[in-house]
Amino acid sequence: MAKLKIEDLEKIAEQAKSKMTVREGAGRAKITVHMGTCGIAAGARKIMDTFLKELEINKVHDVIITSTGCAGLCNKEPMVTIELKGQAPVKYIEITEQKAKKIFSDHVMKGKLVQEYAYAIGSEKIL
Amino acid sequence: MKPYRIQVMVCSGTGCVSNHAFEIKEALEKEISKNNLQAEAEVITTGCNGFCGAGPLAVVQPDGIFYQLLKVSDIPHLVQEHFLKGRPVKKLMYVPPEEKTPIPKMSEIPFFADQTLIALRNRGMIDPEKIEDYIARGGYKALAKVLTSMKPDEVLAEIKASGLRGRGGGGFPTGVKWETCKKTHGDTKYVICNADEGDPGAFMDRSIIEGDPHSVIEGMLIGAYAIENVTQGYIYVRMQYPLAIRRFEIAIKQAREYGLLGENIFDKGFNFDIEIRRGAGAFVCGESTALMASIEGRPGEPRAKYIHTVERGLWDKPTCLNNVETWANVPQIILRGAKWFSSIGTGDVSVDAWGGSKGTKVFSLAGKVGNTGLVEVPMGITLRDIIFKIGGGIKDGKKLKAVQTGGPSGGFIPESMLDLPVDYEELTKVGSMMGSGGMLVTDEDNCMVDMAKYFLSFTQDESCGKCVPCREGTKRMLDILDNITMGKGKEEDLVMLEELSSLVVESSLCALGGSAPNPVLTTLKYFREEYEAHVHQKICPAHVCKALITYVIDENVCLEVGHGCDVCRKQCVDKAIIGETKQTHRIDLSKCGKCGICYDVCKFNAIHIE
Numbered sequence: 001m002a003k004l005k006i007e008d009l010e011k012i013a014e015q016a017k018s019k020m021t022v023r024e025g026a027g028r029a030k031i032t033v034h035m036g037t038c039g040i041a042a043g044a045r046k047i048m049d050t051f052l053k054e055l056e057i058n059k060v061h062d063v064i065i066t067s068t069g070c071a072g073l074c075n076k077e078p079m080v081t082i083e084l085k086g087q088a089p090v091k092y093i094e095i096t097e098q099k100a101k102k103i104f105s106d107h108v109m110k111g112k113l114v115q116e117y118a119y120a121i122g123s124e125k126i127l
Numbered sequence: 128m129k130p131y132r133i134q135v136m137v138c139s140g141t142g143c144v145s146n147h148a149f150e151i152k153e154a155l156e157k158e159i160s161k162n163n164l165q166a167e168a169e170v171i172t173t174g175c176n177g178f179c180g181a182g183p184l185a186v187v188q189p190d191g192i193f194y195q196l197l198k199v200s201d202i203p204h205l206v207q208e209h210f211l212k213g214r215p216v217k218k219l220m221y222v223p224p225e226e227k228t229p230i231p232k233m234s235e236i237p238f239f240a241d242q243t244l245i246a247l248r249n250r251g252m253i254d255p256e257k258i259e260d261y262i263a264r265g266g267y268k269a270l271a272k273v274l275t276s277m278k279p280d281e282v283l284a285e286i287k288a289s290g291l292r293g294r295g296g297g298g299f300p301t302g303v304k305w306e307t308c309k310k311t312h313g314d315t316k317y318v319i320c321n322a323d324e325g326d327p328g329a330f331m332d333r334s335i336i337e338g339d340p341h342s343v344i345e346g347m348l349i350g351a352y353a354i355e356n357v358t359q360g361y362i363y364v365r366m367q368y369p370l371a372i373r374r375f376e377i378a379i380k381q382a383r384e385y386g387l388l389g390e391n392i393f394d395k396g397f398n399f400d401i402e403i404r405r406g407a408g409a410f411v412c413g414e415s416t417a418l419m420a421s422i423e424g425r426p427g428e429p430r431a432k433y434i435h436t437v438e439r440g441l442w443d444k445p446t447c448l449n450n451v452e453t454w455a456n457v458p459q460i461i462l463r464g465a466k467w468f469s470s471i472g473t474g475d476v477s478v479d480a481w482g483g484s485k486g487t488k489v490f491s492l493a494g495k496v497g498n499t500g501l502v503e504v505p506m507g508i509t510l511r512d513i514i515f516k517i518g519g520g521i522k523d524g525k526k527l528k529a530v531q532t533g534g535p536s537g538g539f540i541p542e543s544m545l546d547l548p549v550d551y552e553e554l555t556k557v558g559s560m561m562g563s564g565g566m567l568v569t570d571e572d573n574c575m576v577d578m579a580k581y582f583l584s585f586t587q588d589e590s591c592g593k594c595v596p597c598r599e600g601t602k603r604m605l606d607i608l609d610n611i612t613m614g615k616g617k618e619e620d621l622v623m624l625e626e627l628s629s630l631v632v633e634s635s636l637c638a639l640g641g642s643a644p645n646p647v648l649t650t651l652k653y654f655r656e657e658y659e660a661h662v663h664q665k666i667c668p669a670h671v672c673k674a675l676i677t678y679v680i681d682e683n684v685c686l687e688v689g690h691g692c693d694v695c696r697k698q699c700v701d702k703a704i705i706g707e708t709k710q711t712h713r714i715d716l717s718k719c720g721k722c723g724i725c726y727d728v729c730k731f732n733a734i735h736i737e
Contacts, residue, residue, distance in 0.1 A: 003386030006271045006393050009262055016263035018130040019169070023252055025189040035213040048132075052167065055130045064189040065132040067213030 017061035027064035029108050032081040032089075036070025042077035050100040051080075063108060076119065082107050093119040133168035133210055134188040136251050140175025140337055141330070141370055143182035147199070148172075151183050154199045158206035168210050174338015174374075175330075176251045178238055179500040181221060186233050186251055193233035194219040224497050224519055238498045241517050243471065243505045245487045246294075246455040249339040255374050258381040261341040267387055269458035270348050274395040277461075282353035283309065286457065288465035290476030290485030294331075295321055295413070295450030296533070296562045296638065298551040300480035304447060308437040309354045311445040316357045318350050319441065319448040322364035322371065323418060325410040326534030327585060329565040331489040332451035334501050336364070336371040339455065340378035344388070344401060346454030349461060351399045354447055360401040361441070363418050365408045375403055410589035414637045415440075415448045417591065428593045429637035450563065452489055472506035473550045484550040488561065490532075494568035495522050504549065511545040514568055525570040529653065533562025535582040536642035538649030539575065558649040560642065574671035575654040576661055579646045580608040586643035597640030600631040604647060612672040616662035624651060670736040673721040677737050678714055680704075680725075686711040689731035698728050 013020075021027045031051050035044045044067075051065050071079055076093035082103065083089040090113060092103055099117050106112045137143075137152045155170045176184055181195035192215045194205065201219055208214045220229035221236050230236050244250070253260035261267070273282050287302025308316060320343055324332040336343060343362075351357035364372055379401055382388040390398045404422045411417045412427040419441045421427035440446025460468045469476060474483020484506040490513065493499050497519030504513055510530055514520070521527050529539040538559030540547065547553055551561050569578060587601040604627050607620050628644035635641050651658060660668050667675040685691060691711055696704040703719040706712030714725070726734045 004267075004393070006275065009267055009271060012259050012262045013265075016259055019134060020252075020263050022131060022134045022189045023136065023171075025191050027189065030189070033213070035211065037212070040212065048167075052130065052132060061130070065130075066189055067132075067210075069212060069214040 014061070018055070021062050022064055025064065028062040028085055030064045030066065030081075030083045031104075031108065032083070033065070033067050034069070034071050034077065034079040034081070035067040036074075036077075038070055038074035039077045039079065044078040046097060047078045047080065047095050047100050050097045051104060054101065054104045058109070060109075073119075079119075084108075084111060088121050090121050091119045092117045131167060131169040132189075133164075135168060135170045136173045136176075136186045136188060137170060138174075138176040138182060138184050138186075138251065139172040140179070140182075140334055142175065142179040143184060144370070146183045148183040150199055151185065151197050151202065154202040155185070155206065158202050159210065161203075162206055162211050164206070164210055171254050172256075173251045173253065174249075174255045175334035175501055177242075177247065177334070177501040177503075178236075178498065180498050181500075187215075190215070190231075191233045192231050193221055193236060195221050238500070238502070238517055238519065241512070242503050243487050244503050245459050245468075246335055246342070246452050246489055247338070247501070247503045248459065249342065250334070251338075253339065255338050255340055256377050258341060258378065258385060261339070265462065266341055266458075267345055269461035270345050270352075270387070271393060272461055273349055273352055274393050274397055279309075279353045279355050282349060282461065285465045286353065286460060287480070288477070289460045289468040290465075290472070290480070290483060291453065291456055291460060291468065292480075292484065292551065293450060294452035294456070294488065294563070296560070298484075298561055300476075301449060301453055303480050304437055304449070305350060305354055307435065308445050308447040311438045313445045314356050316354060316445045316447070317441045318347055318354065318357050318360040319418070319422075319446060320347055320360065320362040320454055321413060321415070321418060321448055321450045322362055322368070322375075323406050323413040324368075324451070324563060325365065325408070325413045325589075326563055326565045328493045328567060329491045329534055329563055331491055331501060331564045333368050333371050335451050335455050335489070336368070337374050340371075340374045341382065342455040342458060343375075343451055344378055344382055346449075346457035347401060348387070348392070348399055349457050350447060350449070350454065352397055357447075358398045358400065360399065361422055362401060362403045363406055363412070363422060364403060365412075366405045367408045372403065372405065379403070409591070410586070411591040411637070411639050414639060417637065418448070419446065426591075428591045429639075431636055452564075456486060473548060473553075481552075484552075484561075488549060488564060490564045490566040492518050492566050492568070494530075494566075495525065495527075495570040495573070496520070496568040497522055506550060507548045509546050509548055510540065513549070513566065514545070518568065521568065521570050525572065528569045528571055528573055529575065529650075531559070531567040531569070531578075531582075531646065532565070533560040533642075533645075534565035535585045536560075536639070536645050537562050537565065538645040539569070539578065539653065540649070541653040558645060558652060560645070572669055572671070574612075574667050574669035575650040575657045576608065576612055576667075577669075577671045579650045580605065580612060582646040583608060583643065586639060590639060590643070594635045594637075594640055596631045597635040597643065600627050601640070601643055603627060604631070604644065608647070611658065611661045612667070613674045614661070614665045614672075616658075618662060620662065621651060621655070621658055676721065677716060678719060678721065678723070678726055678734055679737050680712050680714055681733050681735065682711040682713060684731060684733035689729070689733050692731070694728050694730070695725035695734065698724050700724065 033048045078095045184195045222229045291301040293299045417427040417429040472485035489503045592598040691709045693708040701720045703715045
């Protein structure tokens with residue numbers, strides 16, 4: 001390892017940023033892939049891989065990808081929920097790899113809702 | 128680099144490691160690759176998470192799901208359900224006492240939610256063996272800041288204004304200490320980190336070192352820069368802390384490789400390096416002058432401090448010694464400012480450096496409390512909030528009797544004073560002290576005479592013997608306490624205890640003797656009736672002191688309710704129980720060793736203590 005210069009601190013921090021974003025649970029956006037048995041059967045694994053790949057290709061370090069169980073809409077799987085910081089979560093249904101890529105580039109990266117694939121805005125009330 | 132979507136933070140503090148945390152980690156890695164998730168989930172070992180009572184434990188990020196009391200056999204199900212299918216496993220989550228619903232998120236568990244982290248800010252967030260992790264959380268930024276934009280005097284002024292005071296026990300204002308050392312003439316000076324944490328049951332410093340060693344190193348670097356003419360620092364750590372030593376060694380090596388220790392740091396002409404010195408574990412070596420004697424290779428005995436160590440310390444050079452936790456606070460004060468730091472806590476330190484207690488304090492919460500572990504709380508919080516909100520109250524629904532703060536030489540504070548704030552002066556006023564941060568909770572089943580005896584026997588044993596009052600005085604006090612618990616106490620004993628206590632306190636050179644009688648004095652003051660019961664009625668109200676209790680079997684209950692189940696007789700180690708199955712039993716008192724096993728095993732409450 002070479003001797004550090006002050007500006008190297010930022011570079012090291014930048015390199016570790018994506019894992020720190022995950023650890024701190026405080027990303028700019030959160031992508032939740034629904035991975036219940038129904039989701040997995042409908043191809044949720046491929047959707048998860050697509051999002052992970054998009055993060056890698058676009059060198060995005062401030063977005064969290066997580067999974068959750070069945071959302072109750074088994075016939076509309078695979079589903080994902082996109083939640084931009086400070087905004088209501090948006091649920092997308094019947095996701096394919098192409099749709100996932102478009103949602104990533106439009107909604108996650110540019111903050112533009114993809115109306116044609118969206119199913120609902122907001123979450124159920126939990127009592 | 129492909130990003131991971133899951134980070135599993137496995138606690139590898141000493142408590143969890145001794146409960147097989149490393150095996151949990153291995154099992155996690157095995158199951159992750161079995162499920163073909165190795166590219167998506169990474170397992171990290173972190174320092175102490177703090178919730179030691181729940182260990183071995185892991186936190187799954189980014190959702191912050193807290194899993195406790197893990198077993199290797201839980202792991203396959205956990206990985207499949209949570210990591211693969213996204214369904215957090217409820218049965219491995221924390222359930223608050225007397226409730227049924229588990230709390231999935233770590234941030235919502237009261238134990239964590241009511242804490243404020245400064246010294247422990249990186250706990251559970253970084254791999255302590257990776258300097259890059261520390262840097263990613265803003266590490267060494269404070270060092271960069273002082274070297275590029277602050278004069279040594281400005282750094283000192285910032286620390287003074289923050290109101291930071293020594294976290295090792297004394298509570299001496301850190302800025303004042305640095306300033307005296309700085310003003311003392313000399314072209315060779317030293318800084319020392321006191322990591323000789325010796326209080327039984329206390330593990331604040333160990334956890335900081337094991338979880339975030341670079342924060343201490345960065346603090347020392349900043350201190351050396353502010354004091355000036357310091358190129359060498361020492362970390363004095365007891366050899367009973369092997370993991371802490373290892374993490375320090377790794378951290379120092381990495382910092383040297385990155386040029387953060389050594390010559391011309393950040394090309395700013397500042398030189399500083401650190402060496403580790405191992406202590407043998409004598410309690411007295413936590414005292415500054417004894418510690419320095421030990422580093423010099425002499426017996427660890429304190430000396431009179433007519434001349435302070437900041438003027439003539441290690442090898443007679445001006446030396447600034449601070450505790451682990453004190454050093455760990457320094458980088459954050461530099462980064463976030465004295466104003467931010469002094470906004471937390473009690474009092475006003477702008478005029479008088481002793482005028483308040485600022486920032487946070489780490490405590491190791493132990494004893495009869497629901498949640499045991501390591502907690503960092505803002506100064507000024509009440510003892511009640513620590514014990515009942517964070518600690519989850521007293522175990523098994525018992526009643527709290529007293530809380531001891533400050534380690535073995537701290538005083539016992541009774542239930543009626545629980546609304547006392549955590550503050551250096553307030554705790555001293557009632558006969559206890561902040562100390563290094565031990566916090567022991569006792570309940571109605573604890574005998575206060577026995578507690579005082581226990582802690583005095585520790586300090587008596589650890590007295591170095593240099594001062595006669597400490598060496599002999601504590602010994603005589605212990606004899607008296609022994610007699611009282613044996614039922615041989617006399618009326619004049621209590622007065623003698625008080626007289627000896629003040630003698631030991633006033634005529635010992637160091638704080639060991641100066642504070643050793645605290646447990647005796649406070650229990651005499653707040654629980655005098657317990658002493659009197661031992662002395663006059665020859666009874667131990669809490670049923671602890673063996674010489675003053677007898678176990679008796681109620682023969683009717685034994686026969687009619689328990690039908691002479693015979694369990695007690697089989698378990699008795701002294702063969703003191705007479706009787707046969709389906710017949711009543713009784714205890715032969717001449718043989719009974721009063722171990723209490725029969726009392727514990729009897730399901731019919733046929734055995735009671737008299």
